[in-house]
Amino acid sequence: MNDKIALDTAKNLAAKAAVDQWVTEDTKVVGVGSGSTVVFAVERLAERVWKEGCLADMICVPSSYQARKLILDHNLTLGDLDRNPKIDVYIDGADEVDSHMVLIKGGGGCLMQEKIVSSCAKTVIIIADYTKKSLRLGEQWCQGVPIEVSPMAHVPIKLKIEELFGGVASLRIALKKAGPVVTDNGNFLLDWKFLAKREYNWDEVNRALTMIPGVLETGLFVDIASKCYFGMADGAVKVQSK
Numbered sequence: 001m002n003d004k005i006a007l008d009t010a011k012n013l014a015a016k017a018a019v020d021q022w023v024t025e026d027t028k029v030v031g032v033g034s035g036s037t038v039v040f041a042v043e044r045l046a047e048r049v050w051k052e053g054c055l056a057d058m059i060c061v062p063s064s065y066q067a068r069k070l071i072l073d074h075n076l077t078l079g080d081l082d083r084n085p086k087i088d089v090y091i092d093g094a095d096e097v098d099s100h101m102v103l104i105k106g107g108g109g110c111l112m113q114e115k116i117v118s119s120c121a122k123t124v125i126i127i128a129d130y131t132k133k134s135l136r137l138g139e140q141w142c143q144g145v146p147i148e149v150s151p152m153a154h155v156p157i158k159l160k161i162e163e164l165f166g167g168v169a170s171l172r173i174a175l176k177k178a179g180p181v182v183t184d185n186g187n188f189l190l191d192w193k194f195l196a197k198r199e200y201n202w203d204e205v206n207r208a209l210t211m212i213p214g215v216l217e218t219g220l221f222v223d224i225a226s227k228c229y230f231g232m233a234d235g236a237v238k239v240q241s242k
């Protein structure tokens, strides 16, 4: 018998615990991440506003088209970085979280706006199910580090990444459209499958990647998250801190 709870239940537990802990009456601006776990966070925010009658002044700043739509669909107040450049707390999912709280993000292709919006937040909280927790990157997430690139430069960037760091960087191809995935910002994505056995200093790798002309953002989030809430297989919520 499989006594692990369903992944969606684990996501929901993590999202609810994080929202209840970090979004209080003093929270004026919340940054909303992207992905399937964030859906539960927005549902909890809406429940707090519409069922419990609290957080009336809260403004939500989205990190993607999906997040914007979630905010609107739940009748929450939509903000943006022009009007709300200072965010109290940013809540987002992750594809993998290592023991040093280095994250891989961008499985859903929203990494660039996620990094921008999270950089405007006092506190960044990650919510995830137990399959995202690992000791070292690559242990759980096998699809590589997403990297947003200028479309005209995706071939030279791919070659440079492979020469500099090894592994293989592949253009992300759409599933229900012929050709590459185009991000919310009109760019392409490379998924860089790094070498599993090589020891990488992720801070250095991230800095070096961003120095390649045409690289717009990476899905390596180093020293960004303050806490990560994991919904565990046994129904508990585990909190990892920096």
Ligand SMILES: O=C(CO)[C@H](O)[C@H](O)COP(=O)(O)O
Pocket: 033, 034, 035, 036, 037, 038, 092, 093, 094, 095, 104, 105, 106, 107, 108, 109, 110, 111, 114
């Ligand atoms: O970075 C992201 C999107 O760009 C997501 O946060 C990440 O892919 C996790 O998604 P999910 O909650 O669906 O597992």
